[in-house]
Amino acid sequence: MNIPPTTPLTPITRQDCQVLDAADPLRALRDAFDIPAGLIYLDGNSLGVMPKSAAACAARVVTQEWGQGLIGSWNAAGWFSLPQRLGARIAPLIGAGTDEVLATDSTSINLYKVLSAALDNASSGNAAQDAPARRQVLSERSNFPTDLYIAEGLCRERGFTLTLVEPENIASSLNAEVAVLLLTHVNYRTGAMHDMAAVNAAAHAAGALVVWDLAHSAGAVPVALKDSDADYAVGCGYKYLNGGPGAPAFLWVHPRHTDRFRQPLAGWWGHAAPFAFTPDYQPAAGIARYLCGTQPVVSLSLLGCGLEAFEAAQALGGMAALRAKSLALSDLFIRLVGERCAGHGVGLATPLPHAQRGSQVCLTRPTGAFAIVQALIARGVVGDFRAGDGAAQPDILRFGLTPLYIGFEDVWNAVEQLREVLESGEWQRPEFHRQHAVT
Ligand SMILES: Cc1ncc(COP(=O)(O)O)c(C=O)c1O
CATH class of the missing domain: 3.90.1150.10 (Aspartate Aminotransferase, domain 1)
Incomplete structure (x- = not known):
């Protein structure tokens, strides 16, 4: 023992x-x-x-909003704005602005979107003077596998290298070749938590951007994305947020980056005017550009039920x-x-x-x-x-x-x-x- x-x-x-x-x-x-x-x-x-509240919510969405409201519910029941409205409710749990978060897609897919945007960002010369030389994504060997698989695939696609180190070697591995540091805030295997502010400061001092996976943090520990000066984050809806099996995930982008870079899954929901049906893609202003296509309305609605307990907890500290x-x-x-x-x-x-x-x-x-x-x-x-x-x-x-x-x-x-x-x-x-x- x-x-x-x-x-x-x-x-x-x-x-x-x-x-x-x-x-x-x-x-x-x-x-x-x-x-x-x-x-x-x-x-x-x-x-x-x-x-x-989940069972009654599901029944209402299915029988009333879908069954009776049919297509009118995209407007009347607010289906179309669910990703933004739920994002605004997740925001206080992760220290983000209410218009900076979307509830959408899965954690893996959101990671693909934000990591790709971060690689564009890091290659643009805006994140660091010597940006074109930065061809590495740095992560932890014990990071959750989907994060490593997504990073590995993107690195292969984009001509970057994925470098994996032990947690104690992260700081010393932040060199002039690192474009993006990709970390999970709370490790899924051990429960070990990084000091987000210290990591962000060290990465920025070395000219790298930081992408955080909050799958085991959102709703579990206080997170201060903006105050700690993070760059990008994704997180999970079905764990501590109690959104239900396969619940949509969320993503956050620091507003200093949002409008300057595109995400690669540029579907019509992320278009500036989706119902203009233009043949060319114009990204929406703000976080909406990180949407891709039609969202799972029933699952999104259930995620809202999971967030109610956090709203009730607000009055209790x-x-x-x-x-x-x-x-x-x-x-x-x-x-x-x-x-x-x-x-x-x-x-x-x-x-x-x-x-x-x-x-x-x-x-x-x-x-x-x-x-x-x-x-x-x-x-x-x-x-x-x-x-x-x-x-x-x-x-x-x-x-x-x-x-x-x-x-x-x-x-x-x-x-x-x-x-x-x-x-x-x-x-x-x-x-x-x-x-x-x-x-
Ligand atoms: C740290 C972390 N990231 C991502 C995921 C899962 O991502 P997805 O919901 O895309 O399967 C998990 C699942 O356990 C996880 O622990």
Whole structure:
């Protein structure tokens, strides 16, 4: 057991957790979600839970707006402006202006759009004096694979090179050849969080632009895109934003770049006058140029339901209060695993310092990580498993601690189930070793 004690206090009890729940000012936010009875859902970093308002919203959009309003709903129900209106609601969660964000497409597709624009930008001579010499995209080896695949494909298309380094070598790799630094703010495997302002400053000092993936940050930790002077960002709608399976993602472009560069998927929705039907492409002014084609109205509408809880949280301290609770939950989780699961080979992959941690706790174990997660799921504690590479990267047991709907006693119960799974050795049963398509 390599989890260091976080505090020298006497062991915490279930009653202590109940007291924390009773005093939690955010407790009522949980009531906005439909969570199956008895389930402890620690996978909101993968797929958020369903807002209670979602079913009625879907029914309204389908039966009234589509069924009755038909094509008139593009105007009357505001379907056409949904990407901008939802973007304006996401903006406060990521420190962006309300007219700078779009809810649209997937994270992967949005990354293709903004990274391509960033490469044009970096090659234009505007981002740095020596721009034409800059032919590198720099990223982290442990970045989420889709980010690396999209970057690799674009680099191949555009004659750039993708350079991958370990996180501790990012600063020293920012040299005169780097055009764009592409990072995920909170690492999907470890929950480690970059210091966004420091990274942006270092990249800009080296003449590079920064593209951020906020998939594990938006709605999980406060993000200050504009104050930290970021350049571009994308993020996910179905994780912490609770937008539903396959929910549209979002993108942000700093206004200093928006109107100066085009994105490559120049469809008619990003045209200055889509209904003029002109044969030539004129990009819309502002962030609308990052739209491509017709948007999935039902999914976009459901994303709006996910954002309602954040709007309700606003009166209770907003993201700052959610962050304080998230850290308290993850501190508790780490401490309880340290106290109650000692001697079972469980390690901690998530950094202990608060400033370096997102809203998930990731554990390691040399063997059995997948089966332990399956055994926990069978007991009603849902986390997930991320495979290592058998060498530098260990197998990960991943637990998302979403402060909107997880309580302190949930954490106690989850760790208690983990202790029982480890002590009983039940994870060794064959049914917990069966692989599924999605882990
Ligand atoms: C960091 C990160 N980026 C992107 C994605 C997924 O992108 P998409 O929604 O396009 O599948 C994920 C999914 O887990 C992710 O963790």
